[in-house]
Amino acid sequence: MTNWYVPARNGSATTARARAQQAIADAAPLVFWTDRPDRPQPRPRLTGAHTADLVVIGGGFTGLWAAILAKQDDPAANVVLVEAERIAFGASGRNGGFVADSLTHGLSHGTSRWPEEMATLVRLGRENLAAIAEAVERFGIDAGLRLCGKTTVAVAPHQVAELAGLAELHRAYGDDAALLDAEEVRADVASPTYLAGVRLRGVGGLVDPARLAWGLAAVAESLGVTIHEDTRVTGFDRSRTGVVVRTADGRISGRQVVIGTNAYPPPLRRLRHWILPVHDYVLVTEPLDDAQRTRLRWPEAQGVTDAGNQFHYYRLTDDNRILFGGYDAIYRFGNRVDSTLDQRDATHLLLAQHFAETFPHLDGVRFTHRWGGVIDSTTRFTPMFGTTRDRRIAYAVGYTGLGVAASRFGAQVALDLLAGRDTERTRLQMVRRRPVPFPPEPLRYPVVEMTRRALAAADAHDGRRGPWLRLLDRFGVGFNS
Numbered sequence: 373m374t375n376w377y378v379p380a381r382n383g384s385a386t387t388a389r390a391r392a393q394q395a396i397a398d399a400a401p402l403v404f405w406t407d408r409p410d411r412p413q414p415r416p417r418l419t420g421a422h423t424a425d426l427v428v429i430g431g432g433f434t435g436l437w438a439a440i441l442a443k444q445d446d447p448a449a450n451v452v453l454v455e456a457e458r459i460a461f462g463a464s465g466r467n468g469g470f471v472a473d474s475l476t477h478g479l480s481h482g483t484s485r486w487p488e489e490m491a492t493l494v495r496l497g498r499e500n501l502a503a504i505a506e507a508v509e510r511f512g513i514d515a516g517l518r519l520c521g522k523t524t525v526a527v528a529p530h531q532v533a534e535l536a537g538l539a540e541l542h543r544a545y546g547d548d549a550a551l552l553d554a555e556e557v558r559a560d561v562a563s564p565t566y567l568a569g570v571r572l573r574g575v576g577g578l579v580d581p582a583r584l585a586w587g588l589a590a591v592a593e594s595l596g597v598t599i600h601e602d603t604r605v606t607g608f609d610r611s612r613t614g615v616v617v618r619t620a621d622g623r624i625s626g627r628q629v630v631i632g633t634n635a636y637p638p639p640l641r642r643l644r645h646w647i648l649p650v651h652d653y654v655l656v657t658e659p660l661d662d663a664q665r666t667r668l669r670w671p672e673a674q675g676v677t678d679a680g681n682q683f684h685y686y687r688l689t690d691d692n693r694i695l696f697g698g699y700d701a702i703y704r705f706g707n708r709v710d711s712t713l714d715q716r717d718a719t720h721l722l723l724a725q726h727f728a729e730t731f732p733h734l735d736g737v738r739f740t741h742r743w744g745g746v747i748d749s750t751t752r753f754t755p756m757f758g759t760t761r762d763r764r765i766a767y768a769v770g771y772t773g774l775g776v777a778a779s780r781f782g783a784q785v786a787l788d789l790l791a792g793r794d795t796e797r798t799r800l801q802m803v804r805r806r807p808v809p810f811p812p813e814p815l816r817y818p819v820v821e822m823t824r825r826a827l828a829a830a831d832a833h834d835g836r837r838g839p840w841l842r843l844l845d846r847f848g849v850g851f852n853s
């Protein structure tokens with residue numbers, strides 16, 4: 373059985389490619405979520421010498437939650453957050469906006485990795501998402517958060533059986549999970565590619581990620597946090613009372629530091645051993661007109677992902693566009709991350725072709741935005757936590773493509789570790805143990821490429837995992853997006 377995403381090399385494939393090329397021809401190389409007139413004004417760069425009780429590095433969800441939670445713990449604390457670019461510049465402003473209650477990169481993955489702790493991990497994940505929803509409500513953050521669940525669809529025959537297992541697993545943990553056959557899932561969202569689906573209700577949902585980040589930044593400031601944008605941390609110096617955080621034009625003598633720099637070159641160089649920056653790409657369409665929207669059905673407008681190793685994720689926006697991303701996960705030699713990699717013609721074209729195959733009745737719809745973002749994969753697909761410099765610096769990085777909600781949990785763990793608190797969170801194996809590191813270059817690149825090809829081959833051959841993937845599975849390692 374051939375994966376349906378591999379087009380036949382014939383005339384119709386050439387036509388499909390040309391149409392996809394046309395569909396993305398005018399797409400702006402910009403992130404839809406942050407390309408808006410209501411983007412907040414830039415905050416000033418930090419210059420000169422300052423002091424703080426807590427310095428937070430990174431203006432994504434991890435950093436923002438760390439700043440907010442620290443202030444909620446101790447309203448008198450002097451908390452300063454520094455961001456190299458703008459709030460939501462990183463993954464937090466570029467993602468699909470799926471909010472998951474999973475801390476373990478999904479239930480199946482968590483169950484295979486931490487079977488004894490899974491009941492606790494599931495409960496903590498649900499509490500984490502409930503706390504996000506509560507904060508959004510309490511602070512009046514206008515981020516379109518909807519706990520609408522999601523649908524996972526099978527687009528190849530072997531995935532149908534996998535979905536039956538997934539539905540059963542969710543039900544075993546008390547989730548509302550309905551297994552749908554092809555007719556039922558297509559009746560909900562109109563795509564001829566669907567062979568089955570699992571509709572999860574009340575399990576996660578969707579958010580407008582940039583508005584969430586902007587809202588959290590405003591909340592942090594209302595609690596007394598100082599935020600500096602355009603302020604890159606360049607290193608740390610020791611001091612008798614804490615750590616001196618060096619920035620391009622200034623310095624902050626901090627008692628403690630939280631690092632939430634995700635997949636970007638970390639200010640603590642050693643984190644590079646564990647973090648693989650993987651680029652993930654996204655397209656957004658123009659708003660659909662009423663006739664197109666009716667043809668699509670999708671009454672509850674929940675997020676959809678397909679079930680391959682190389683998977684797509686897609687959703688509607690508030691103004692009836694479709695965001696369509698995923699599939700390729702691209703690693704560059706030497707952990708390279710820079711803005712020139714935010715665009716990748718081959719991947720954007722492939723996504724446009726896959727979109728047309730998924731929604732042939734939307735033929736002619738054009739894309740207005742195209743971008744890429746960088747995901748921090750670990751070998752075990754969940755974040756790593758730790759401290760250094762006599763517990764003055766803590767880090768929470770490595771969410772592996774599922775950090776919109778889990779980053780709040782990560783921030784809490786980082787604060788627990790700084791405070792030396794023994795909590796249910798810090799007792800978790802997932803927190804206490806580090807993942808296996810990735811091999812160093814020049815080995816890292818070929819190993820990742822080999823794994824990527826092996827995953828694609830498994831998708832194309834009924835999900836059968838070849839010897840390389842079976843070996844990695846035996847050691848419980850891999851990479852993901």
Ligand SMILES: Cc1cc2nc3c(=O)[nH]c(=O)nc-3n(C[C@H](O)[C@H](O)[C@H](O)COP(=O)(O)OP(=O)(O)OC[C@H]3O[C@@H](n4cnc5c(N)ncnc54)[C@H](O)[C@@H]3O)c2cc1C
Pocket residue numbers: 429430431432433434435454455456457458459460461462463464465466467468469470471472603604605606632633634635636637638639652653654685697744745746747769771772773774775776777778779
């Ligand atoms: C395309 C894409 C789609 C995704 N889709 C989803 C999804 O649908 N659901 C989901 O749960 N997750 C998704 N993710 C993952 C999710 O977005 C991340 O896990 C989450 O946003 C991580 O937040 P963060 O704060 O740790 O990192 P980021 O948001 O990346 O923030 C890190 C910040 O640190 C700053 N920084 C870096 N170095 C320095 C320095 N030296 N000094 C100062 N600042 C620095 C960066 O500029 C950046 O703003 C996706 C990611 C991508 C890229």
